[in-house]
Amino acid sequence: xxxxxxxxxxxxxxxxxxxxxxxxxxxxxxxxxxxxxxxxxxxxxxxxxxxxxxxxxxxxxxxxxxxxxxxxxxxxxxxxxxxxxxxxxxxxxxxxxxxxxxxxxxxxxxxxxxxxxxxxxxxxxxxxxxxxxxxxxxxxxxxxxxxxxxxxxxxxxxxxxxxxxxxxxxxxxxxxxxxxxxxxxxxxxxxxxxxxxxxxxxxxxxxxxxxxxxxxxxxxxxxxxxxxxxxxxxxxxxxxxxxxxxxxxxxxxxxxxxxxxxxxxxxxxxxxxxxxxxxxxxxxxxxxxxxxxxxxxxxxxxxxxxxxxxxxxxxxxxxxxxxxxxxxxxxxxxxxxxxxxxxxxxxxxxxxxxxxxxxxxxxxxxxxxxxxxxxxxxxxxxxxxx
Numbered sequence: 073x074x075x076x077x078x079x080x081x082x083x084x085x086x087x088x089x090x091x092x093x094x095x096x097x098x099x100x101x102x103x104x105x106x107x108x109x110x111x112x113x114x115x116x117x118x119x120x121x122x123x124x125x126x127x128x129x130x131x132x133x134x135x136x137x138x139x140x141x142x143x144x145x146x147x148x149x150x151x152x153x154x155x156x157x158x159x160x161x162x163x164x165x166x167x168x169x170x171x172x173x174x175x176x177x178x179x180x181x182x183x184x185x186x187x188x189x190x191x192x193x194x195x196x197x198x199x200x201x202x203x204x205x206x207x208x209x210x211x212x213x214x215x216x217x218x219x220x221x222x223x224x225x226x227x228x229x230x231x232x233x234x235x236x237x238x239x240x241x242x243x244x245x246x247x248x249x250x251x252x253x254x255x256x257x258x259x260x261x262x263x264x265x266x267x268x269x270x271x272x273x274x275x276x277x278x279x280x281x282x283x284x285x286x287x288x289x290x291x292x293x294x295x296x297x298x299x300x301x302x303x304x305x306x307x308x309x310x311x312x313x314x315x316x317x318x319x320x321x322x323x324x325x326x327x328x329x330x331x332x333x334x335x336x337x338x339x340x341x342x343x344x345x346x347x348x349x350x351x352x353x354x355x356x357x358x359x360x361x362x363x364x365x366x367x368x369x370x371x372x373x374x375x376x377x378x379x380x381x382x383x384x385x386x387x388x389x390x391x392x393x394x395x396x397x398x399x400x401x402x403x404x405x406x407x408x409x410x411x412x413x414x415x416x417x418x419x420x421x422x423x424x425x426x427x428x429x430x431x432x433x434x435x436x437x438x439x440x441x442x443x444x445x446x447x448x449x450x451x452x453x454x455x456x457x458x
Contacts (some may be wrong), residue, residue: 074282075144081290082148085276089155092269093120096162099262100169101450102255103322103374107440108170109254109450115165115177122178123158123185131157134190135198143280152276153193156221160189163225164417167376168232168430171239171437174445176428180228183420189224191416192409196220207412212405213397215293216277218337218387219409226381227410228417229372235421236430238371240437248366251373253322263325270297270332274339289340296339297332300351304331307355323362326375327355333383338391346394353390354383 097116101109132139132150139146161181165172194200195207197220202208214220241249253259275294280286308327312320331351335342342350361378370377388406392399421430432441442449 074280077282078144078280079148081281082144082152082276085272086148086151086155088269088272089152089276090120090269092159092162092266092273095262095265095267095269096159096166097262098258098265099325100166100374102258102260102262103166103253104169105251105440106254106451106454107442107449109442110446110448111174111441112166112169113450114446115169115174116162118174118178119158119161119165119181122181123161124154126182126185127154127157127190130186131190134187135193137199156217156273157185157189159221160184160225160228163222163376163380164229164232166374167226167229167372168236169373170441171432172232172236172430173428173432173441176424176430179424179428180232180421183424184228184417188228188413188416188420189221192220192224192413195408196405207408209401209405209408211398211401212388213341213391213395213402214337214388214405215340216274216336218333218384219405221384222333222336222380223384223388223406223409224413226377226384227413228421229376230370230381231414231418232421232430233370233372235418235425238369239373240434242371243369256321259322259325263329266329267298267301267332270301270336273297274336278340292344293339295344296342296347297335299344300331300335300339300347300354301328302331303348303351304328304334304355304358307331307352308359311356311359323359326362326379327358330354330358330379330383333380334387334390336384337387338395338397341391341395341397343394346390350387350390350394354386357382357386 097113100112104112141149161184165177195202195209200208200210271294274297275290278290278293281290305324305328309319309324312318312323331354334350334354335347358378361382362375365372365377385406388402391397392402436444
């Protein structure tokens with residue numbers, strides 16, 4: 073019976089995590105301009121298709137070795153782990169929206185799903201072929217991937233932005249040109265789909281639910297996950313009003329997502345009040361780092377660096393601050409993943425960019441990617457805004 077219950081739990085968690093696919097798609101589609109919406113939706117669909125297939129063909133074996141499990145169905149274990157892989161590319165693709173072509177993104181998705189992410193998993197959660205070496209960071213506690221998933225995808229995004237550059241007209245004469253979101257309802261829907269998916273993301277990572285102890289651990293993990301999201305959203309709501317006398321829904325939602333990223337590393341090992349602090353600080357970090365990256369002219373349309381990179385780092389450190397895990401082990405994990413994820417991604421993106429340029433040409437970027445890349449416009453009856 074335990075085998076059956078834990079298998080069902082893993083499959084249910086898998087379904088919740090897969091809800092994050094439309095979550096990313098709706099969030100990004102709402103934050104970009106109407107002329108690029110179909111391209112964003114197509115990209116998110118492609119990521120799920122290609123990254124998942126690559127994880128089946130090679131990624132799982134690199135990360136964990138052979139299929140197998142004594143506590144539940146091996147196929148449920150695979151599906152649960154497969155659900156994570158696309159998130160690393162979702163983070164990267166969202167941050168380079170509105171100026172990147174689909175074909176080079178496909179090539180990068182193959183690399184990320186088939187090797188880069190599985191390699192990071194191998195040295196943290198997986199079979200650990202580098203056991204006993206500097207690359208062995210399995211002592212880092214990272215329940216569901218503040219570093220392993222969120223930072224990995226965000227370091228790849230930073231590498232991509234450095235190679236591809238900002239959107240046309242985003243920065244001019246040292247000034248920041250605001251490019252407003254096209255569909256706030258979609259942004260809100262996407263953020264809450266992600267929030268719901270996070271309960272499977274973090275709760276499922278406990279690994280089992282068939283005993284009283286495990287059931288309590290899952291419930292605590294989900295409760296802490298939700299609390300951190302609440303705290304992150306509340307902090308940004310307050311900051312937004314204090315500074316601008318406005319309630320910016322896109323920033324509030326990103327603050328909540330920042331809180332969710334921050335608690336992802338330690339939701340299972342902290343008490344019920346620590347997530348208020350962890351998530352609240354996560355929201356504050358999002359609020360200020362969005363402005364910080366803009367000042368550096370690092371163009372990130374969806375705020376992915378602030379949400380996933382900054383809070384991936386903060387959440388991993390917070391584990392040591394609010395539980396008994398070693399701060400040195402947490403910091404080592406952050407540094408090793410940063411070096412590997414950024415350097416490997418930079419090299420891969422640089423090589424791909426040489427034979428299949430990521431950047432759309434200037435005319436296509438002005439016209440919008442939908443018609444040329446996809447042949448379908450999301451809002452054909454609307455007049456385009458350049």
